[in-house]
Every structure is written in C-alpha cells, then in structure tokens.
Amino acid sequence: MSLADWKAVFEKWNLLHYQNDDASHDIYHFRRVANNAFHIASNYPEESVDKFVLLAAAYFHDVVNLPKDHPRRKEASKLSAEKAGKILTDLGVSSEKIPGVQHAILTHSFSAKIEPKTIEAKILQDADRIDSFGTVGVLRALYVAGRLGRSLFDTSDPLAHKRPLDDQKFSLDHLETKIMIMPKSLKTDYGKNIAEPRVEIVKTFRDLLAKEILSGKHDSLMQVADTFFEAGKQKKFLFHPEDPFAISRKKNKGLYAMDHLLSIDGLSWMFSSLKDELRHH
Ligand SMILES: [Fe+2]
Known part of the structure; x- marks a missing residue:
C-alpha cells in the first residue's frame, strides 16, 4: 500500500474509533502534526527518514489522551505507544515497522522525559x-485553560514581574513557560526554523494582551482570549479545518470558536499566521 493509502486507513480509524471531546487533541491536531512532520522530513535525504x-x-x-490534570498523565505516551502497537497490528502493518512507531510515540511528550533516539x-x-x-x-492554550478551569491571567501582574510564573494557574503564564522552553526543546534545525516565527506570534500575543489588561481597555486580544477560553468550557471546535475564515461557507458560531472573531478588526496578523501554519495541509 502507498503512503496515501495508509493515510486514508489511519484517518478512517481515527474518525471511527478515536473519541475525545478535547479539540486541542482532535484529528485536526494529528493532521497538523503529520503535516509539520512531513515538512521537516522533506529537508532530509529521501531514504534517511521512514x-x-x-x-x-x-x-x-x-x-490515549489524558487531560493535563489526570493522575496518570505522565504515562499517556507509554499507553499510547502500547495501544498504537495493537491498532497497527490489527490494521495489518508489518511487525518490523511497529517498534519504530512506538519509540517515536513513547518519546514525544515532555512529561515522559525519554530522549528520542531515531x-x-x-x-x-x-x-x-x-x-x-x-x-x-x-x-x-486558551482553549485548554477554559477546559481545565484555569484562570486566563493575573489581572494585576499579567507578565509575572513581581511573582513566580504559575503555568498551572494562569494561561498567560503557560504561554510564557512555553516561550522559554522552546529554543532548547526542539531537536531538528528544520523544526527550529519553522518554530521561530511562531514563537514570535506567541510573544506578540502575550505582550498585546498584557497591554490590554493593564490599560483596562479590553480590545481584540481580550476577545480572542475570552472566546477560546469559553470554547474550552463549551467544548467547541477551534476552527473549521478546511475553511477557518469562512470564505466559502456560512459562519457557525455554535460549532467553531474562530467564527466569533472573523469580523473583529486588528487580528489580521494572527489570521495570516494561522493561514501560513495551515498551508502545508
Ligand atoms: Fe500531540
């Protein structure tokens, strides 16, 4: 079977069997990760990456996706690797391919703390x-904060100038922690190249939102934060996967959080980044 055939098989399996109301870890996340992965792999010689x-x-x-506050969260990648092995065997994947897949799954997460070798x-x-x-x-991140019932930010000190960062409590602190960890956490130069402009987007969002918070003038960024925070509580989708900007479909605010933001001024820099991030689909 070709790679495209296998992709169709994996898509079908997920659509039929993967049940999860966490829109930050839905099939669209898997597709984006696959696209990012193939984009990185395209920089390596053809035969060097399986x-x-x-x-x-x-x-x-x-x-196996356990919420961030689940007691067995640290085991999620191990459980996913085991389950993936069973699924792939059932789907008829050759047994020699499975350990490589399992190693990649086992080592992908922050919490597993196992170095990826391949x-x-x-x-x-x-x-x-x-x-x-x-x-x-x-x-x-905003969606997950709403889902887990965290706070969006510390109103009096959003950028944690006078207090320690607390990414379990504040969504904005979580973004800050990510920005700090990013440069040393990525393993491939090509991954770092893709990540660089995206880290700038996170920083810009953080700075502009903090400005709105401190000035008390709640503007477009606050609307983004509120909308996606609420979407996490209400378990909406983040955005329409094929047409996030509702160019050739009707807006559906009940289903897609993004549809609330499409008529707000001042967000074009975020939208154009999103377009770029989804371009490899
Ligand atoms: Fe993931």
Whole structure:
C-alpha cells in the first residue's frame, strides 16, 4: 500500500474509533502534526527518514489522551505507544515497522522525559511541539485553560514581574513557560526554523494582551482570549479545518470558536499566521 493509502486507513480509524471531546487533541491536531512532520522530513535525504513510521506515529501519538490534570498523565505516551502497537497490528502493518512507531510515540511528550533516539522520533517530537506555537498554539492554550478551569491571567501582574510564573494557574503564564522552553526543546534545525516565527506570534500575543489588561481597555486580544477560553468550557471546535475564515461557507458560531472573531478588526496578523501554519495541509 502507498503512503496515501495508509493515510486514508489511519484517518478512517481515527474518525471511527478515536473519541475525545478535547479539540486541542482532535484529528485536526494529528493532521497538523503529520503535516509539520512531513515538512521537516522533506529537508532530509529521501531514504534517511521512514515516512511510514512518521505518518503512523503522527496519527496515533495521542491515541490515549489524558487531560493535563489526570493522575496518570505522565504515562499517556507509554499507553499510547502500547495501544498504537495493537491498532497497527490489527490494521495489518508489518511487525518490523511497529517498534519504530512506538519509540517515536513513547518519546514525544515532555512529561515522559525519554530522549528520542531515531530521526523519526526527533521529527515527531518537533512536529507535535510546533503545534503549540503560533496562532494555533495560542488558541489551543486558551482553549485548554477554559477546559481545565484555569484562570486566563493575573489581572494585576499579567507578565509575572513581581511573582513566580504559575503555568498551572494562569494561561498567560503557560504561554510564557512555553516561550522559554522552546529554543532548547526542539531537536531538528528544520523544526527550529519553522518554530521561530511562531514563537514570535506567541510573544506578540502575550505582550498585546498584557497591554490590554493593564490599560483596562479590553480590545481584540481580550476577545480572542475570552472566546477560546469559553470554547474550552463549551467544548467547541477551534476552527473549521478546511475553511477557518469562512470564505466559502456560512459562519457557525455554535460549532467553531474562530467564527466569533472573523469580523473583529486588528487580528489580521494572527489570521495570516494561522493561514501560513495551515498551508502545508
Ligand atoms: Fe500531540
């Protein structure tokens, strides 16, 4: 079977069996991770990266997805690797491919703290992390904060100048922690290149939102924060996967958080980054 055939098989499996109301870890996340991974892999010589391993790992890396506040959260990547092995065997994948997929899944997460040894594992880890940056990353983080019932920010000290960062409590602190960790966490130079402008987007969002908070003039960034925070509580989708800006469809605010923002002025820099981030689809 070709890679495209396998992709269709993995898509179908996820659509039929993967049940999760967490829109920050839905099939669209798997597709974006697969796209990021293939984009990174395209910089390596053709035969040096096993694209099948990359594809399978991208589609099943979060197959056991435990919320960030779940007691067994640290085991999620191990459980995903085990489950992915079973699924791939059932789907008829050759047994020699499975350990490579499992290694990539096992090592991809921050919390597992296991070094990725293969090129596929390094690429998957970067591809997954890249989805935490840029406009997609900001929107996912706000969504998760709403979902977990965190606070958006510390009203009196949003940038944590006079207090320690607390990323368990404040969504804006979580973005800050990510910005700090990013440069040393990525494993491939190509991943770093993709991540760089996306980190700038996160910083810009953080700075502009903090400005709005401190000035008391709640403007476009506050609307972004509120909308996606609420979407996390209400378990909406982040945005329409094929047409996020509702160019050839009707807006559906009940389903897609992004649809609330499309008529707000001053967000074009975020939207153009999002367009770029989704371009490889
Ligand atoms: Fe992921």
